[in-house]
Amino acid sequence: MVVLDDRALNRASLARQLLLEPAALAPRDAVAHLCGLQAQQPQEPFVGLWSRLRAFDPAELSDLLTAKRVVRTHLMRRTIHLLTAEDVLAWRTRHEAMLLQRVLGVYRRELSGMDLDELAAEGREVLDGGEARSMAELGAAVARNRPGISPRALGETLVGALIPVVQLPPRGLWRTGGAARYLPISTWLGREVEPASPDDGVGRELVRRYLAAFGPAATADIRAWSGLAGLPDAVKALRAELVSFRDVRGRELLDLPDAPRPDPDVPAPVRFLPAFDNAVLGYQDRSRVVDDEHRGVSVAGERVVLVDGRVAGTWRCTGDTVDIAPLRRFSRRERTELLERGAALAAFLSDGAGDRVRIE
Template sequence: MTVLTTRALNRATLARQLLLDRADLSALDAVAHLCGLQAQEPQEPFIGLWSRLSAFVPAQLSDLLTGRHVVRTHLMRRTVHLVTAADALAWRGRHDAMLRQRVLGTYRRELEGVDLDALAAAGRAVMADGEPRSMPELARAVAGRWPEAGTRPLGEMLVAALIPMVQLPPRGLWRTKAGVRNVPLASWLGRDISAPTGDGTDPVGQSLVRRYLAAFGPAASADLRAWCGLAGLPRAVAAVREELVTFRDERGRELLDLPGAPRPDPDTPAPVRFLPAFDNAILGYQDRGRIIDDAHRGLSVAGARVVLVDGRVAATWTTTEDGTVTVAPLRRFTRDERTAVTGEGEAVAAFLSDGGSRRAKIDSAAG
């Protein structure tokens, strides 16, 4: 079986994640291809798309949100994701059990004795008037029946698990600060969520396997599970295995992939890219060694914005009130790397400031 080196996997990831060459795609098609973008920080998806698309402007994504073509909702790993409306409707039912278990894993003691079906029914009754509500508002409306549970556990169980919700605009619009107001997903989109087949098959799981590999492959089954958090995927993998090709990584793990998916030459040059916080190009794997060193793995869950140099995480970056982008290297840069990082930093500064700044600097004290 062919062994793919870490560098080969890196270049494949960059190609699938639209980070090797900026893609000539619409924002909607990019969100669909990427299986959504992690979005608990509302402005970060704009950076993620700017780094991936050749002609992206922020209004494109804002218009998709207000036009109900994409939504912000709890999905993979119980985190807020920006996904297409079609994917939200197709995937949400498959995530129900995982979302419940993850909230219970956090609040098992507080929610002990709470009938979750009764809690869901109470929450739906409150939301039946069509009014958007914050999580605390919804929790307070039902807390009288379960006073011992506390509003935070009740609210998280309702909003993140029991009732498929969307976070309404203006939350998530470009350069807009707004609190979270929730409405049921089905009412916002005017369409019902896809229900499980009930026949023992898992067509949604099979689709997720194919979609994940198209955006993240080649990858191991453990990577797939780490990306979405779902149980029961080995059966879905087995159902589509004959469609797939297999490799090994340098650790000996079996990697799955789609036969025609891009696997560039490992020596393909990789441009500097500025990634947003919690980008799935890093978080979408159990083994993240293809893109970030183990010594820096904590950055991927700490909310640091990172810079890819030669395809790997080599720096973090921040912005200041005057629009300056400051890069803190994690290793020493060559002269050419410093030039490339500064140039891309100036471009991202201009993007974030609507053209008002083109200042970027590398922190000489870092690295």
């Protein structure tokens, strides 16, 4: 079996993640290809698409949100993702058990003995009027009949698991603030989420889509990205149409036969990634992108810089200035590229008002 080292996997991942060279895709098509973008921090998807697309106007993504073509919701790993409306409708039911399990992992003691079906019905009744509610408002409304239970636990259980909901604009629009307010997916999109398929066609489609955006990858990587434990059956059903490799640690890696696997020596340009980007978090074994000693920056919400395809620094923007904190020494050529790309990022984030970059 062919062995792919970390550099070969790095270049394949960069190509799938649209980070090897800018993609000539519309923002909605990029969101679909990437299986969604991490969006706990509402402005981060804009940087994620700016780093990946040949020409990106942030107003286009805002328009997609207000036109209900993309939505913000809890899904993979019970984290907020920005996804196409079609993917949310197709995938939400497949994630239902995982979403509930993760909520109960936090609030099991408070929710012990509670009738969750009854709680969900009350929550839906509160939202049936069509008025968007915050998690706190929803929790307070159902807490009236449950003395001693914290409204936060109730609200988070409802919006994070029991009721398929979306966060409404203006939250998530370009340079626009706004509290997280929720409506059921069916109310916002005018369509019900799709029921579970008896043959788990959704699971098979998730595996295919993941490999197209992240592969080659092990089943543990698919599980780490999705949070789902039941995908091995989907993988087993797909094996005849997949190809296999091994990594240097001996793990079996699966992939789509015709997916891009560039030459490991293909140059990788500097890329600035937003917080919690799935190009780093979308794997159980992240060694293809980040050294073990720096693995913590990706889960701490640090925005990272890729140099030669790997996490080599963190960055932040203050006013019109992008500050880069290196995790290793940069060559003169790397510093030049960082300054050029950082200036472009500063201009994007400040609407052309600034282009200052500092390397600490």
